[in-house]
Amino acid sequence: MNFEFSAxxxxxxxxARKFLEKEESVKRARNVLEGEASYDEDLxxxxxxxxxxxxxxxxxxxxxxxxxxxxxxxxxELGRSLAPTPFSSSVYLASxxxxxxxDDSTKQVYLPALAAGExxxxxxxxxxxxxxxxxxxxxxxxxxxxxxxxxAVVDGDIAGFYIVTAKNDSSVGLYLVDASSDGVDITAQPxxxxxxxxxxxxxxxxxxxxxxxxxxxxxxxxDRAAVLFSFEQxxxxxxxxxxxxxxxxxxxxxxRSIASFQAIKHKLADMxxxxxxxxxxxxxxAWALSTDAPELPTAAATCRVSASQAYHECxxxxxxxxxxxxxxxxxxxxxxxxxxxxxxxxxxxQAIWKDKLISSLERANQI
Amino acid sequence: xxxxDTPEEANFRKEAFEWLKDNAELKEGPxxxxxxxxxxxxxxxxxxxxxxxxxxxxACLHWPKTFGGRESSPIERVIWGQEVSKFKVPGxxxxxxxxxxxxxxxxxxxxDQKERYLPPMSTGEEIWCQLFSExxxxxxxxxxxxxxxxxxxxxxxxxxxxxxxxxxxxxxGILVTRSxxxxxxxKGLTFFFVDMKSPGIEVKPIKQISGxxxxxxxxxxxxxxxDSQRLGAVGDGWKVSLTTLMNERLAVGDASGPDFQEAFxxxxxxxxxxxxxxxxxxxxxxxxxxxxxxxxxxxxxxRNISALSRGETPGPQSSITKIVSGNKLQExxxxxxxxxxxxxxxxxxxxxxxxxxxxxxxxxAAGIRIAGGTDEILKNIISEQVLGMPQDMRxxxxxxxxxxxxxNK
Numbered sequence: 001m002n003f004e005f006s007a008x009x010x011x012x013x014x015x016a017r018k019f020l021e022k023e024e025s026v027k028r029a030r031n032v033l034e035g036e037a038s039y040d041e042d043l044x045x046x047x048x049x050x051x052x053x054x055x056x057x058x059x060x061x062x063x064x065x066x067x068x069x070x071x072x073x074x075x076x077e078l079g080r081s082l083a084p085t086p087f088s089s090s091v092y093l094a095s096x097x098x099x100x101x102x103d104d105s106t107k108q109v110y111l112p113a114l115a116a117g118e119x120x121x122x123x124x125x126x127x128x129x130x131x132x133x134x135x136x137x138x139x140x141x142x143x144x145x146x147x148x149x150x151x152a153v154v155d156g157d158i159a160g161f162y163i164v165t166a167k168n169d170s171s172v173g174l175y176l177v178d179a180s181s182d183g184v185d186i187t188a189q190p191x192x193x194x195x196x197x198x199x200x201x202x203x204x205x206x207x208x209x210x211x212x213x214x215x216x217x218x219x220x221x222x223d224r225a226a227v228l229f230s231f232e233q234x235x236x237x238x239x240x241x242x243x244x245x246x247x248x249x250x251x252x253x254x255x256r257s258i259a260s261f262q263a264i265k266h267k268l269a270d271m272x273x274x275x276x277x278x279x280x281x282x283x284x285x286a287w288a289l290s291t292d293a294p295e296l297p298t299a300a301a302t303c304r305v306s307a308s309q310a311y312h313e314c315x316x317x318x319x320x321x322x323x324x325x326x327x328x329x330x331x332x333x334x335x336x337x338x339x340x341x342x343x344x345x346x347x348x349x350q351a352i353w354k355d356k357l358i359s360s361l362e363r364a365n366q367i
Numbered sequence: 368x369x370x371x372d373t374p375e376e377a378n379f380r381k382e383a384f385e386w387l388k389d390n391a392e393l394k395e396g397p398x399x400x401x402x403x404x405x406x407x408x409x410x411x412x413x414x415x416x417x418x419x420x421x422x423x424x425x426a427c428l429h430w431p432k433t434f435g436g437r438e439s440s441p442i443e444r445v446i447w448g449q450e451v452s453k454f455k456v457p458g459x460x461x462x463x464x465x466x467x468x469x470x471x472x473x474x475x476x477x478x479d480q481k482e483r484y485l486p487p488m489s490t491g492e493e494i495w496c497q498l499f500s501e502x503x504x505x506x507x508x509x510x511x512x513x514x515x516x517x518x519x520x521x522x523x524x525x526x527x528x529x530x531x532x533x534x535x536x537x538x539x540g541i542l543v544t545r546s547x548x549x550x551x552x553x554k555g556l557t558f559f560f561v562d563m564k565s566p567g568i569e570v571k572p573i574k575q576i577s578g579x580x581x582x583x584x585x586x587x588x589x590x591x592x593x594d595s596q597r598l599g600a601v602g603d604g605w606k607v608s609l610t611t612l613m614n615e616r617l618a619v620g621d622a623s624g625p626d627f628q629e630a631f632x633x634x635x636x637x638x639x640x641x642x643x644x645x646x647x648x649x650x651x652x653x654x655x656x657x658x659x660x661x662x663x664x665x666x667x668x669x670r671n672i673s674a675l676s677r678g679e680t681p682g683p684q685s686s687i688t689k690i691v692s693g694n695k696l697q698e699x700x701x702x703x704x705x706x707x708x709x710x711x712x713x714x715x716x717x718x719x720x721x722x723x724x725x726x727x728x729x730x731x732a733a734g735i736r737i738a739g740g741t742d743e744i745l746k747n748i749i750s751e752q753v754l755g756m757p758q759d760m761r762x763x764x765x766x767x768x769x770x771x772x773x774x775n776k
Contacts, residue, residue: 001370001442001676003669069368245754260757262743265750272749273687277663284666287368306659354655355648361631361658362645 003283005069013073017080019050025081029195029335032084038158038188038197044085048117053091057099062112068290072231072282079232080239082339084195086120086155088346092228094121097163097174097221101211106176110161122159123225124150124201125218131352132165134215139166139203145183146175146208149200154346156199157188163211164203171214174221181206193342195335222347223300227285230300230307233343234275234282237307240314240336241271244321251323264321271314278303278310298364301357308344308353315340370669372446379443383450386423391454398719401455410494410536412457417491427465427489434473434481435489441675463532464488464495467611468541472560475598475607484539484560496537496563497611498528498585503773505530506744508612509553509605510763510771513587515544517601520594522546522559524567524587530738534570534583537563541611542592543604548769555768556604559596566590577730612740624696624728625703627657633721637706644706653702660695664688686745686753693736700728 005013028040047053055071057063071091078087095114098107098121113119125132127139127150139148146166153162164175177184183206189198213221245268248259258264285303288296319326319333326333344350372380394400403409420426421435428444430436439447469488472481487493504510513526524544534540540561547555561568567590572580599607631654634644644650664687671685703725704711711722736742750756763771 001372001376001669001672003368003370003666003673005368245756249756256760257757260760262747262759265756265759266743266746268754268756269746269749272753273691276667276687277660277691280663280666280670281659283368283670284662287370290368301655302659302662305655306663309659351648351652354652357655357658358645358651362635365631 003287005073009069009073012070013077016050016052016074016077019046020077020081020083025078025083026332026335029082029084029339030332033193033195033335033338039086039155040084043083044087045117047083047085047087053087053095053117054115055091057095057111057115061099061107061115063115068227069286071228072286072289075228075231076235076282079235079339079343082195082236082335086122086158088225088229088232089122089155089159090114090120092225093123093221094159094161094163096224097121097123097211097213098176100221100224101174101213101217102176102209103212106209106211110176113160119160120155120158121161121163122153122155124153124156124162124164126150126152131348134172137165137167137172139164141166141168141173141175141208141210144207145205146177146203147183147205149202151200152189152191152345153199153201155197156201157186157197162201164208165218166208172218173213173215174211174218175208176211177203177206177208183207191342193338195339196342219297223296224289225347226300226304226353227282227289229343229347230278230282230285230303233307233311233340234278236336236339236343237271237275237278237310237314240311240318240333240340241268241275243333243336244268244271244314244318247322247325258321267317267321271310271317274310274313278306281306295364297360298357301353301360304347304353305350305357308350311340311343376442376446379439380446380450383425383447384453386425387450387454387456390419390423391456394453394455399455401457403457406536409457410460413460414491416457417461421490426491427469430465430469430485430489431473434469434485442672445672460494460533460536461488461491463497464493464537464539467497468495468539468560471541471558471598471607471611474610475558476560477595480595493538494533494536496531496533496540498531498534498540498542498561499608499611500530501527502529506741508608509556511543511545511556513542513544514548515546515557515559515592517546517594522557522592522594522597524559524561524590524592526587528585528587529573529582531570531583531585532581534563534585535572539563540585541598543608545768546601546604549767550602551765552763552768552771553605554602556608557601558598558604558607559592560598561590561592561596565592575730576733577727624731625699625724626695627654627661627699629724630654630657630699630702633703633706639706653698657695657699660691664691686740686748689735689739690742690745693732693742696728696735697732700725700732704729 023043023046025043028043032040051064052074054063055066055074056068059065098110110119114121127137130136139146139150146164148166150164159179161176161178164177165172166175183204185202187200189200191198248264249257251258281303285299288299315337319337322331322333325331403412417426424437427436428439428447432438465488469485472484488495499508501511501513503512513524513528515522515524540563542559542561544557544559545555546557567588569586571584573582573584574580634650634654637644639647704722707722713722715723751758
């Protein structure tokens with residue numbers, strides 16, 4: 001058994017980490033949060049230059065043709081550094097949708113542009129204050145056009161095209177709509193994590209390309225993306241644990257480092273436990289994603305739930321460990337607290353993924 | 368990243384399975400397993416099975432061959448564990464000797480002693496126990512008071528040990544004592560092995576909250592131990608103890624009892640307010656949490672095994688296993704009884720009754736969260752040894768042991 005990333009993959013992770021540290025990715029996340037820009041264009045272009053957007057796109061479509069394990073280690077570092085770029089929308093969701101469900105001509109047009117960062121893709125799925133299902137999606141496709149409204153589309157204001165879930169005669173499937181098409185109306189939507197932009201997108205008989213997919217493919221796309229999002233959450237959780245520890249070590253009260261109090265030590269031990277469980281489950285997800293294992297639905301839900309829990313635990317207790325300073329705008333704690341919530345919401349809530357997990361176990365263990 | 372055996376691992380697995388198939392009975396289902404009618408009967412069967420293992424070359428996998436082991440790699444031990452779990456074979460009684468006393472003897476005993484004591488430990492002919500905890504020294508195990516005094520080349524030991532598993536059927540024990548009460552706490556300890564049949568040793572069972580008695584109090588009254596049975600230097604007893612304490616934390620490991628699979632099966636067959644329990648959202652929520660914990664522990668173990676295979680030592684990270692599984696067991700046990708409603712707390716002697724398993728977990732979990740390092744001590748270990756946080760300020764630091772304040776509990 002070899003249940004670790006390879007030396008090459010660990011080296012790639014190290015390169016990504018050092019690059020994002022050198023570029024002060026966390027500081028850039030703060031700048032986006034405080035400023036007018038939707039994302040950090042300079043960091044994004046450097047990420048493209050590093051080849052990260054091309055990682056798992058096959059060589060025949062202009063990618064590097066590396067596997068998903070490579071993408072997982074990059075995702076962890078992007079999460080750790082709060083990278084304020086459309087990476088997750090464009091790579092985990094849009095690229096994957098085109099790659100898995102597009103016909104060859106769609107792939108020929110979009111994949112090289114995604115790999116080279118010439119196009120940003122976004123996933124338009126949510127329509128209301130309730131989780132999208134096969135029966136409640138109102139957006140519809142007929143005669144080559146798509147109509148309806150999507151909200152909270154991450155990177156929706158900067159995307160060049162959308163992967164949209166919409167109903168057709170038989171099911172709900174995936175459609176590709178260019179942002180520049182007639183009938184596409186985009187309105188930016190502020191959120192509690194302004195370091196990642198969101199938009200409402202209305203389609204009014206906009207020209208759409210059909211991706212060969214039904215509702216089970218939508219779920220499959222979400223499962224695949226969940227593994228990668230989990231790695232971002234894992235990276236963020238670990239960053240919070242490290243921040244809390246570093247702060248506690250240097251902060252003195254009652255004549256001693258607060259890191260010597262059991263109340264703080266046990267808090268940190270709880271964070272460590274959550275992070276270790278999440279990391280181990282993320283590796284399971286990475287294995288399932290990279291080998292196209294039939295266990296993917298179970299593995300994806302497991303790592304998604306586990307990583308969401310770890311990030312929640314670590315981001316809130318990081319603030320608590322910092323005391324009053326953790327509640328200030330000046331300290332970075334809130335950047336992680338916000339991103340934790342944004343990532344937890346992004347592809348469906350904890351309750352939904354827990355339900356998916358139990359459902360997939362029910363299917364796998366038919367009575 | 369893969370779960371597949373290497374060709375060598377696959378060969379080992381096949382060899383293990385073939386041997387087991389010829390020497391033991393396959394389990395008929397997940398709930399099938401070995402059970403003994405009494406402790407006495409169990410002990411007898413374990414000894415027979417262990418002899419068989421030894422003669423077949425499958426005893427003490429991690430031990431050197433000279434002492435009756437197999438010199439297996441860590442990954443082979445894991446594979447053996449997976450294969451043996453498919454069979455109905457006796458277990459228990461021998462782990463403390465083979466897992467804790469054996470390694471300490473290998474490190475500190477003389478060559479003659481190793482030749483005398485290790486082979487019968489591996490064949491199961493002689494059983495060992497560990498005499499560490501005392502009434503006033505649990506988490507603070509270095510605070511033991513059992514006194515050892517040297518006269519010529521013989522030590523005289525007086526005091527009391529507690530929570531000693533298997534003392535009543537053990538032939539030998541490893542023992543930590545205080546040889547110098549005027550030295551600071553960790554400095555005045557000396558380590559021995561002792562014949563449990565020595566005059567002056569009295570073993571009394573402790574009745575646990577479950578009503579059972581798996582542990583003992585052991586009283587020492589003027590027990591004579593030859594200096595040749597000292598392990599490590601006089602005053603170095605703490606260093607010797609640490610070797611076994613880390614082994615203990617690894618050995619205690621997973622809490623045994625109902626886990627996710629049992630709770631999941633129960634919920635799928637159990638009526639709850641007119642619907643199947645599995646359809647209840649709060650039930651699904653809990654089950655998902657337990658599944659994630661169980662899965663996280665499983666794959667953390669795989670990561671550890673991978674590290675071992677690369678020749679790295681497992682870190683104190685393994686401390687999380689006991690914390691997570693002990694608490695999970697406590698919750699699942701309560702959940703199981705809850706599912707059976709008021710009947711969940713009824714005692715029954717019926718073989719395989721659902722409530723018995725959960726009731727057993729209910730008691731067992733309360734114990735496992737304490738045994739071999741409490742949750743709190745393990746969290747200290749994680750924060751200090753993994754995360755590098757400072758030790759707690761200690762009120763006894765540097766004080767001679769006999770001047771350390773003591774309470775009345």
